[in-house]
Amino acid sequence: MHLIVLPGDGIGPEITEATVSVLEAVSDRFGLGLRLEHDIAGHESLKRHGITVRPELLEKVQAADGLVLGPMSTFDYTDESKGGINPSMFFRKKLDLFANVRPARTYPGVPHPAVEPFDLVVVRENTEGFYADRNMESGGSEMLVTPDVCVSMRRITRECCARIARAAFRIAATRSGRVHAVHKANVLKIGDGMFLEECRKAAADFPGVTMDEYIVDAMAAHLVRAPGKFDVIVTTNMFGDILSDLTAELSGSIGLGGSVNAGTGHAMAQAAHGSAPDIAGQDRANPFSLILSAAQLLGWHAERLGSEAFAGAARAIETAVAEAVQAGEATVDVGGRLGTRETGRAVVRRLTA
Structure with a gap:
């Protein structure tokens, strides 16, 4: 190699x-x-x-x-x-x-703020979302409409949703067989709705893996309260960026x-x-x-x-x-x-x- x-x-x-x-x-x-x-x-x-x-x-x-x-x-x-x-x-x-794959686990001997030991993985989509370098060929993804109003754009594609979902299911198949799809489809109905659609399609192709769905703010609360409940978390780019740092710190240190x-x-x-x-x-x-x-x-x-x-x-x-x-x-x-x-x-x- x-x-x-x-x-x-x-x-x-x-x-x-x-x-x-x-x-x-x-x-x-x-x-x-x-x-x-x-x-x-x-x-x-x-x-x-x-x-x-x-x-x-x-x-x-x-x-x-x-x-x-x-x-x-x-x-x-x-x-x-x-x-x-x-x-x-x-x-x-x-x-x-x-695919940005970020495991997080507690270690014996390391103090941690989590209420219980845990061992999970955050699987984050890595090539689109709100990040300008990954959603625009050139220029930025934010527009200053007036001096006091900014509009930010996020790119979500079906292809990228599908491949990150399948990556998470493949990982879960080697672990406990559980995937947790994290989204904000209650508000971002089209983009996160597409992400959830592809997660559900992947679930149908992995009958040995179960999937549940969490709104991102609820997931953050659940991770603080009971991180041991979770195994493979799959989500879009920015949500994954945030949750992977959260879980790393819950383990005791990034x-x-x-x-x-x-x-x-x-x-x-x-x-x-x-x-x-x-x-x-x-x-x-x-x-x-x-x-x-x-x-x-x-x-x-x-x-x-x-x-x-x-x-x-x-x-x-x-x-x-x-x-x-x-x-x-x-x-x-x-x-x-x-x-x-x-x-x-x-x-x-x-x-x-």
Whole structure:
């Protein structure tokens, strides 16, 4: 498996270094033959090349089997005419990574605000919705009608609703067999109505999976009250963006939330959090989110190939992270006592023992 590794900005190089060490360890243990090719994007690329993502980098990523993307300072990249392309949005769009899959679970040893332990997955549509870069060929999706009136547009298509629904049902079929479709069709009758129609069609094709439906505000309340009730949550882009952060924090820290952006032919591992420039270079950043995201990337590849070796490697990383967290061999934010580098080494030790 050929992976392109882009360290990113802020804490990105530190957590990427820890993640690479984990990938190398699991590759040796399971005979994966991973080939990791390092390159740059973001501020380092802007400094060297005058652009955050070079055209030839896209070609390189398209030719590879996957991408590991470190956190990017996305708020810094506002003017594409000056080279400020948002790498995260760029790769999601160019590679058609339509499914953002965000597991969230509680870990023994990590204090959390949830009223009970839980283990769920948010499956978020990733290519349309209110996000301007994903619903307009050029220009913005907001219009200032008067100085005091703004109109924002959202694109929803049947094709994108259908494929995210089916992705969620496929995931649920490997878990407890339950899908929860989250919407606002009581108000957004056409767009979210279309989304629900496609979820119901997918349900008919997966008779072993049950589906229920929740209005998004009710789902937020239910997640706070009883997250253990839920398994695979599927929803549109903006609702999924919000609910996946909520569930990650309910688990104890967004630093424990993995995230893979997956399409038909490409996938990208990406930490659920940002670049945290205020702690960059201090050996304090939690690397688990990117490590768990890399495990998801291996799992995605395993499903494509039908490979037990890659599936086993993904499970081994997840187990090693859980054991390290429970042992307190983690960063301070999740109750540990180690720095970034030593936290990565704690996972590697478990993979090589």
